[in-house]
Structure formats: structure tokens, C-alpha cells
Amino acid sequence: MNGVSATARWTAAARADETRRDDALFTDALAGDLAGPEGVARYERYANPGTTEFLAIRTRYLDEVIGRSSLTQVVLVAAGLDTRSVRLAWPSGTVLYELDQAGLIDEKEKRLAELGARHACERHAIGTDLTGPWDEPLRAAGWDPSVPTLWIVEGLLFYLPENDARTLLAHLESLSAPGSVLAGDLLSHQSMVSEFSQEGLRRLREDGCPWLWGTDQPEDVLTEAGWTVREVKVPGEEGASFDRWPWPPLPRGTEGFPMNFLFTASA
Numbered sequence: 001m002n003g004v005s006a007t008a009r010w011t012a013a014a015r016a017d018e019t020r021r022d023d024a025l026f027t028d029a030l031a032g033d034l035a036g037p038e039g040v041a042r043y044e045r046y047a048n049p050g051t052t053e054f055l056a057i058r059t060r061y062l063d064e065v066i067g068r069s070s071l072t073q074v075v076l077v078a079a080g081l082d083t084r085s086v087r088l089a090w091p092s093g094t095v096l097y098e099l100d101q102a103g104l105i106d107e108k109e110k111r112l113a114e115l116g117a118r119h120a121c122e123r124h125a126i127g128t129d130l131t132g133p134w135d136e137p138l139r140a141a142g143w144d145p146s147v148p149t150l151w152i153v154e155g156l157l158f159y160l161p162e163n164d165a166r167t168l169l170a171h172l173e174s175l176s177a178p179g180s181v182l183a184g185d186l187l188s189h190q191s192m193v194s195e196f197s198q199e200g201l202r203r204l205r206e207d208g209c210p211w212l213w214g215t216d217q218p219e220d221v222l223t224e225a226g227w228t229v230r231e232v233k234v235p236g237e238e239g240a241s242f243d244r245w246p247w248p249p250l251p252r253g254t255e256g257f258p259m260n261f262l263f264t265a266s267a
């Protein structure tokens with residue numbers, strides 16, 4: 001697995017950790033096996049105040065977006081070692097597509113088979129490069145552009161060069177039938193420049209999976225890509241806390257502190 005793919009083990013280890021809590025915001029029974037020792041090592045190596053909490057909140061936030069949606073065509077864009085196909089109760093008829101780099105998808109399919117994973121929806125896993133022409137393999141797997149899609153972009157955009165991330169967001173919108181929804185997360189520019197982030201950023205660079213960019217104007221990034229923003233939340237706000245964020249939400253525009261954004265937008 002290359003540097004950035006291995007970050008999927010990190011977030012799987014975070015979900016395994018959350019699963020062990022009495023007050024877990026979700027349970028992911030396969031996460032520990034998928035993360036393995038490398039995932040645990042990365043989880044410990046990248047631990048920072050707020051990181052564990054944010055990863056749990058992000059997953060729960062997106063679980064709730066999915067739970068509220070009636071869309072039955074769903075794409076996990078950069079699915080990593082996500083096991084929502086197994087752990088969520090999907091409406092009947094749901095078809096779930098998972099996109100990620102081919103090496104990660106191959107390894108994931110092998111591990112899921114070994115673990116006897118049983119998917120709760122029709123699922124197609126597709127190895128592709130999201131900075132290239134990725135929608136042909138998606139169409140070939142059965143994805144239908146005339147049907148509204150729920151796109152989930154969790155933990156991806158800041159690993160892509162900013163231009164590629166913006167192109168991807170715009171391309172997702174251009175592929176979206178009316179009624180489609182996009183939900184995911186963005187990193188703030190403050191997270192890139194805050195003194196409190198620098199050690200974590202250094203470690204990510206050293207491990208070949210640098211965070212490349214952030215924005216303090218997530219609404220503008222989404223709007224410029226053609227999306228209609230429904231909401232942008234920071235951890236601690238209602239709907240993005242789940243009693244897990246231990247601090248008050250940082251007011252928007254605060255400088256010097258890392259901040260993450262959770263968003264939902266429609267086509």
C-alpha cells in the first residue's frame with residue numbers, strides 16, 4: 001500500500017478504537033482486523049488533541065447523512081477500508097459503489113473475503129485513480145447517471161492537490177442527476193498553518209501522505225464547484241458534536257487553531 005492508501009488503515013484503527021467505547025458513536029466490527037498493527041501505529045503516531053474525537057464525529061455525521069437520505073445509489077469516493085456496506089441498514093434496492101486506488105481495493109476485497117464480510121446492499125468495489133478519468137469504470141460497474149447519487153467524500157480532499165480536489169468536486173457535480181447529494185469533509189487553511197498542526201503535518205509528510213491544502217471558505221469551494229451548500233459544520237456545533245467534542249465549537253474565522261469542516265450539499 002502506498003503512503004496515502006495506508007492512511008485508510010489509520011482511520012480504520014480510529015473506528016476500531018471508537019467501537020471499543022461504551023458510548024461508541026457507531027460500531028465497526030471489522031475495523032480492527034482491517035487496520036492491523038500498521039493502522040494502530042499510525043493512529044498513535046498522528047494522535048493530536050481533537051483528532052480522535054473528530055474522526056469519530058465525522059464518521060457518525062456521515063452515517064446520519066446516509067441514514068436520512070432516501071437515495072439508493074450511493075458512491076463512497078475514496079472508500080478506503082470503510083465497512084458501511086456491512087454495518088449500516090441500507091434501504092432495499094441500494095447499490096453502493098466504492099472507489100479507491102486499485103492496490104487498496106484489491107487488498108480490501110481479499111481481507112473482507114477472509115473475514116467473511118456480509119454486505120447489506122449490492123456492492124461494487126472499483127480500483128481507480130480519482131485524479132484521472134475515473135467515471136468510466138464506475139459506469140461500467142452499473143452506476144446510472146440518470147439516477148440521483150449520494151456521494152460520500154470522507155477524508156480525501158486534502159490528500160489531493162488543490163486543483164485536483166476542486167476538479168473532482170466539479171466533476172462529481174457534473175455527473176449528478178437533480179436530487180443528488182454530496183457529503184464529506186474539508187480541512188481548514190488554519191490547519192495547515194497553525195503551530196499546533198506542524199508536528200502532525202511533518203509526520204504525514206515523512207510518511208508519504210502529506211495533507212496538501214485547506215480552505216477557510218469551504219462554502220466557496222463547494223459553490224465554485226457547482227454545488228448548493230445545505231450546511232457546513234465545525235466539530236462541537238449541534239449535529240457535529242454527539243457529546244464527543246469536549247470543547248466549544250471554534251467560531252468561524254478564528255485564526256491560529258486547526259479546524260475541520262463537515263458539509264452536505266446538493267446538486
Ligand SMILES: C[S@@+](CC[C@H](N)C(=O)[O-])C[C@H]1O[C@@H](n2cnc3c(N)ncnc32)[C@H](O)[C@@H]1O
Binds near residue numbers: 004005128
Ligand atoms: C484517510 S483515507 C480515508 C478512507 C475512508 N474514506 C475513511 O474515512 O476511512 C484516504 C483515502 O483516499 C484514497 N486516495 C487518495 N488519493 C487517491 C486517488 N488519487 N485516487 C483514489 N483514491 C485515493 C486513499 O487510498 C485512502 O483510502
